[in-house]
Amino acid sequence: MQIPFDNSYAALPDAFYTRLTPTPVKTPHLLAFNTDLAKLLGIKVGDLQEAAQVFAGNATPANAAPLAQLYAGHQFGNWNPQLGDGRAILLGEVIGTDGTRRDIQLKGSGPTPYSRMGDGRAWLGPVLREYLVSEAMYAFGIPTTRALAAVSTGESIWREQGGLPGAVLTRVASSHLRVGTFQIFAARGEIENLKTLTQYAIQRHYPDAKGPMDLLRAVCTAQAALIPAWMAVGFIHGVMNTDNASIAGETIDYGPCAFMDAFAQTRVFSSIDQTGRYAYGNQPNIAVWNMAQLATALIAQMEDRDAAVEEATAIIHAMPDQIEANWLTRFAAKIGISTPVEEDVKRLEHLLALMQDDGADFTNTFRALGTDAARDQFVNREAFEAWHSAWQARLSTEPDPQALMARSNPAVIPRNHRVEEMIQAAVAGDMAPFERLSRALATPYAETDPDLHRPPTSDEIVPATFCGT
Ligand code: AMP
Ligand code: MG
Numbered sequence: 001m002q003i004p005f006d007n008s009y010a011a012l013p014d015a016f017y018t019r020l021t022p023t024p025v026k027t028p029h030l031l032a033f034n035t036d037l038a039k040l041l042g043i044k045v046g047d048l049q050e051a052a053q054v055f056a057g058n059a060t061p062a063n064a065a066p067l068a069q070l071y072a073g074h075q076f077g078n079w080n081p082q083l084g085d086g087r088a089i090l091l092g093e094v095i096g097t098d099g100t101r102r103d104i105q106l107k108g109s110g111p112t113p114y115s116r117m118g119d120g121r122a123w124l125g126p127v128l129r130e131y132l133v134s135e136a137m138y139a140f141g142i143p144t145t146r147a148l149a150a151v152s153t154g155e156s157i158w159r160e161q162g163g164l165p166g167a168v169l170t171r172v173a174s175s176h177l178r179v180g181t182f183q184i185f186a187a188r189g190e191i192e193n194l195k196t197l198t199q200y201a202i203q204r205h206y207p208d209a210k211g212p213m214d215l216l217r218a219v220c221t222a223q224a225a226l227i228p229a230w231m232a233v234g235f236i237h238g239v240m241n242t243d244n245a246s247i248a249g250e251t252i253d254y255g256p257c258a259f260m261d262a263f264a265q266t267r268v269f270s271s272i273d274q275t276g277r278y279a280y281g282n283q284p285n286i287a288v289w290n291m292a293q294l295a296t297a298l299i300a301q302m303e304d305r306d307a308a309v310e311e312a313t314a315i316i317h318a319m320p321d322q323i324e325a326n327w328l329t330r331f332a333a334k335i336g337i338s339t340p341v342e343e344d345v346k347r348l349e350h351l352l353a354l355m356q357d358d359g360a361d362f363t364n365t366f367r368a369l370g371t372d373a374a375r376d377q378f379v380n381r382e383a384f385e386a387w388h389s390a391w392q393a394r395l396s397t398e399p400d401p402q403a404l405m406a407r408s409n410p411a412v413i414p415r416n417h418r419v420e421e422m423i424q425a426a427v428a429g430d431m432a433p434f435e436r437l438s439r440a441l442a443t444p445y446a447e448t449d450p451d452l453h454r455p456p457t458s459d460e461i462v463p464a465t466f467c468g469t
Pocket of ligand 2: 243244253
């Protein structure tokens, strides 16, 4: 197998990482491989046995520069002075056929100096969940890391329970630079490293940025676009810690993430999110909070601190309006409005309030708006009819609301009960549900497999997702 590595991170100072190779596993078996993505990356795969060895970490490909990256982060608001890749190893970077540089990283590839109490491993369930959900996000058109391969290891993993099958995910990202990568150097007062990192991030992601404050502005803009895109598909990330906030503005680190069935602003899935910090409707606030942490870290390198604080404050304070504007564009499109006006905010909030009151299914309600199937989502029909008539009148000035709605409302999402069902089947050796879901989610705006549109029955509901990833 040939991977055309072109490594830049490994040329940064030693303080940024630890070089090490993955820990080999017992019996690698390739469970999933993303041929389209491999093509984009310019990877030539010959023998699948060899691919299993490489993507399990048993064979290091030529020209790789394997390393574990250092970073810190705020986890649930609490400062953790050192995290780092505790179970991931960056093999290197490639420049794709589209000219974009991307990281190729193994996740679950064994312990590193940053593993703390962890085993450095991942189990099959979360690996297949990340594979499926990240590829679904890509198909929705939402910035995200992607999945190149999933390999089972033939080894057992211990989480809340023992005997879980081990697996390794190969993740592809625009980069793995996080807010936490900046935070660690700022917190340690390593200003030269902070400056080097800032230059590196600018060059790699925002070449037009003129300095740290421009970088901050660009990352805020990317994050302000990302969160409304999540919300428009009912996505809850679940662990929006600063170490999981990407500088490139991609969705990264699919842990206890989930898509909502019945709509509720306060919806939380992660079993460890006791206070609802990362609830669906709180994600915009958290994105701003995370960017404020990035601002604090970037400012540490500025000569004129007072001026920098003033500029950064203005950038952060502009973010809620940016998020709201992007939210309005996304949600207006979901109801067929291409040029939203201020009044449409109330229209959308009203609809969402009715949906929340009646426990309407988020995906199916938007997809079916304008048909009887949408009406059936509501208990309070009178209130919905009133909303509906006003909406119909509003659409009279829209050129082609149906087409806009059809491409703004996915028919199929990775519903939790399907994901859980897929994981259970995979643990038992049956990959058919994974393949079925993958196939349908590759074209999520088309109705290729209607049975996957069905919300869970009361005994299929998955109330929580667990962090034991
Ligand atoms: P996450 O919640 O997945 O973003 O992980 C937070 C931190 O914990 C990161 O530094 C991870 O590398 C580390 N981590 C998570 N799971 C493990 C594990 N099984 N072994 C070692 N480190 C881990
Ligand atoms: Mg993480």
